[in-house]
Amino acid sequence: MLMTGPIIVGHRANSGRIVQFYKLSGVEYVEIDVRSEKGQIMVGHGRPVINRATVIGKAWAWLDYKLFYRDPLLRARTLPEWLRIIREKLPLKGVLLDVKNNVDPRALARELEESGFQGEVYASTEDHRLIRSLKEYLNAKVLASYSIMPYDIVECTLMSGADGVALRKDYATRDIVERLHAAGLLVFAWTVNTVEEAVTVYRASVDGIISDRPDKVRRALSSVLDEG
Numbered sequence: 001m002l003m004t005g006p007i008i009v010g011h012r013a014n015s016g017r018i019v020q021f022y023k024l025s026g027v028e029y030v031e032i033d034v035r036s037e038k039g040q041i042m043v044g045h046g047r048p049v050i051n052r053a054t055v056i057g058k059a060w061a062w063l064d065y066k067l068f069y070r071d072p073l074l075r076a077r078t079l080p081e082w083l084r085i086i087r088e089k090l091p092l093k094g095v096l097l098d099v100k101n102n103v104d105p106r107a108l109a110r111e112l113e114e115s116g117f118q119g120e121v122y123a124s125t126e127d128h129r130l131i132r133s134l135k136e137y138l139n140a141k142v143l144a145s146y147s148i149m150p151y152d153i154v155e156c157t158l159m160s161g162a163d164g165v166a167l168r169k170d171y172a173t174r175d176i177v178e179r180l181h182a183a184g185l186l187v188f189a190w191t192v193n194t195v196e197e198a199v200t201v202y203r204a205s206v207d208g209i210i211s212d213r214p215d216k217v218r219r220a221l222s223s224v225l226d227e228g
Contacts (some may be wrong), residue, residue, distance in 0.1 A: 004220050006201075009096050014043050014082075019089050025168045025215040028093040029120075029208075030086065034079055034108065035100040038224070041111040043082045045100060075139040079108075080115035084095045096184070096188075098145070098166075105130060110139040117179050119223045122208075124166040124188070126175070126191030142186060146171065164207070166190055169197055195220040 001026065010022040013030035022030060027064070044070055079097075086092060095117065095137055096190075099108070112121065121140035125131065134142045140190040144162040146153065149171050162188025167176070172189035180187050188208035190203040198220040210216045 005204050005225060007094070007188075008214045008217050008221075009188070009208055009210045010214050011212045012045070013086065014045070017087075019086055023089050027214050028091055028217065029096065030090065030092070031096040031098055031124075031210055032079070032082065032086075032100045033100055034103060036103045036107070037076075039107075041079045041103060041108055043077050043079060056194055079111045083112075083115040083117050092119055094122065094167075096124060096208075097123040097140075099123055099125040099127070099134065103130070103136045105133040107220060108134070110114050112138065122188075128156075128160040128162070129208075134164075135161060141186060143186065152177050154185070157185055158183060164188065166210070169201060171202050172201045172206055177204045177206055184194065192217060 007029050008027065010018070010025070010027040010030040013019050013022060013032055019030070031077050032043055034041050036042070036046055080221055083095070096111075097108070121138060122143060123138055123140045124136050124143040124145045125134065127146045128144050131144060134140065141163040142161075143164045143166040144157050144160050146168040150156045153165065153176065154165075162185070165180060166188045168188070169189045169192050172187060177187050182190050186207045187205075188210055189204075189206045190210035192198050192201055192209045192211045193213045193216070196212070198209060198217040202221055202224060209217055
């Protein structure tokens with residue numbers, strides 16, 4: 001059993017099938033996508049924001065949304081309902097709420113309170129304008145999410161008011177992580193799905209690893225810790 005090291009977070013725990021896999025993998029932290037829909041906070045990624053210019057492009061986007069994000073194939077659930085279901089299936093210590101389209105932080109806080117969840121709460125968002133409001137209304141560590149590296153990630157993150165970053169795995173180098181840690185910021189890396197990636201970000205000293213394959217990550221980090 002992994003006793004030390006970064007938090008391992010099961011990525012996109014939006015469906016029962018994924019949650020069951022995470023149960024078998026011994027996951028204690030999960031990421032849940034949340035979006036706003038008709039005034040409610042719903043579980044799910046939501047549609048990609050880019051509108052394709054051609055008929056073929058729109059068809060591919062439709063297939064991508066149906067098959068990769070899978071929201072249309074899943075039963076729609078509110079955040080409180082889904083958190084209650086997950087708590088029955090997993091020994092849940094914490095959740096990472098990945099905040100998507102136009103979510104009202106106050107509504108999110110109300111839904112989270114309604115769920116009765118008592119574990120650790122993290123929130124991440126690519127919309128850095130939401131970060132200060134999320135910190136105000138949620139009892140959570142809020143992460144600025146980056147899929148593209150800014151000119152100065154430390155300055156950008158501090159200006160946003162975030163507690164840390166959720167960083168694409170290839171940007172989570174030792175140098176970047178050290179700079180962020182020196183500024184008092186947390187570093188989570190996504191989406192880490194191979195043994196090699198897990199070892200790399202672990203050696204860079206990240207605080208959290210977000211993965212579709214937490215079973216592989218746990219085995220990889222256990223081996224590294226045993227060696228050390």
